[in-house]
Amino acid sequence: SAREALAQLPKITKKDTYRVGFAQTESNNPWRIAQTKSMQDEAKKRGWQLVYTDAAGSAAKQVADVNSMIAQKVDAIFLAPREEKPLIPAVMQAKRAGIPVILLDRSVDPSLAKAGEDYVTFIGSDFIEEGRRAGEWLVKTMNGKANIIELQGTTGSSPANDRRKGFADFIKDHAGMKIVASQSGDFARDKGRQVAETLLQANPTATAIYAHNDEMAIGAIAALEAAGKKPGTDVTIVSIDGTRDALQAIIDGKMGATVECSPFFGPIAFDTLVRFGGGETIPPKIINQDRFFDRANAKQFVAEAY
Numbered sequence: 001s002a003r004e005a006l007a008q009l010p011k012i013t014k015k016d017t018y019r020v021g022f023a024q025t026e027s028n029n030p031w032r033i034a035q036t037k038s039m040q041d042e043a044k045k046r047g048w049q050l051v052y053t054d055a056a057g058s059a060a061k062q063v064a065d066v067n068s069m070i071a072q073k074v075d076a077i078f079l080a081p082r083e084e085k086p087l088i089p090a091v092m093q094a095k096r097a098g099i100p101v102i103l104l105d106r107s108v109d110p111s112l113a114k115a116g117e118d119y120v121t122f123i124g125s126d127f128i129e130e131g132r133r134a135g136e137w138l139v140k141t142m143n144g145k146a147n148i149i150e151l152q153g154t155t156g157s158s159p160a161n162d163r164r165k166g167f168a169d170f171i172k173d174h175a176g177m178k179i180v181a182s183q184s185g186d187f188a189r190d191k192g193r194q195v196a197e198t199l200l201q202a203n204p205t206a207t208a209i210y211a212h213n214d215e216m217a218i219g220a221i222a223a224l225e226a227a228g229k230k231p232g233t234d235v236t237i238v239s240i241d242g243t244r245d246a247l248q249a250i251i252d253g254k255m256g257a258t259v260e261c262s263p264f265f266g267p268i269a270f271d272t273l274v275r276f277g278g279g280e281t282i283p284p285k286i287i288n289q290d291r292f293f294d295r296a297n298a299k300q301f302v303a304e305a306y
């Protein structure tokens with residue numbers, strides 16, 4: 001409401017250690033597990049108490065998780081919102097309770113909640129840029145000609161919306177680049193495999209797959225192999241994240257490239273809260289600097305990958 005929009009961002013008092021919540025969206029992939037570990041490691045290192053919840057892939061549960069953190073009167077909440085719209089009530093309830101929220105990795109609908117007003121800031125990757133970089137690599141690798149199957153992330157999530165847009169905006173100037181099918185695989189390996197199987201059957205002329213994350217790309221490799229096609233040769237695959245399995249698939253020649261999306265939020269998340277607690281004005285967005293992995297460097301980074 002208009003009244004909420006006028007109310008101020010909650011403040012916190014400066015303390016040596018904070019008791020903070022981390023509302024995770026799901027734990028069914030290596031990226032999420034690495035993100036959770038990064039938050040837990042940082043809390044331990046600083047001697048902060050971390051109230052951790054896992055919404056297990058349900059936006060409704062994630063709203064309830066945030067409400068339980070509010071009831072426990074944590075000092076601040078780190079929220080990785082599963083979807084852009086359904087988590088708005090959680091952000092607003094925390095604000096009403098006077099508890100600052102920092103959005104981690106995913107964002108909420110910018111027309112419904114604002115950084116610096118409703119939540120402190122968004123910390124994460126530029127998902128539009130990730131999609132653009134994936135598109136740029138594919139155009140170059142395919143010499144501007146490809147029939148593309150797109151495996152989208154979780155419907156209504158900011159990474160799915162923005163990775164789709166960044167990629168589409170880039171390839172639209174290349175007439176030979178066509179998205180022949182596009183469907184959600186919910187950022188999950190097995191769902192990605194199932195969707196890829198169906199879309200490959202319906203589109204036998206597909207020459208490329210753009211997956212919104214590595215887990216779905218790995219699922220697509222399995223679908224291609226089951227269909228008797230050679231991933232990396234018959235069909236070129238590009239995706240996003242930089243997991244160990246993806247880097248190994250690049251080394252094995254089954255996948256072409258992956259745009260890094262770092263899950264290591266612990267240090268930057270806790271530092272930002274300390275700065276906020278110290279009275280500093282925090283910028284509305286803090287964007288991670290991500291790398292790019294392909295045949296040229298996958299070997300160099302696979303051992304340190306998650």
Ligand code: AHR
Pocket residue numbers: 029031032105106159187212213214215240241261
């Ligand atoms: O929000 C970031 C995305 O969420 C990652 O790319 C994906 O693997 C995760 O589930």
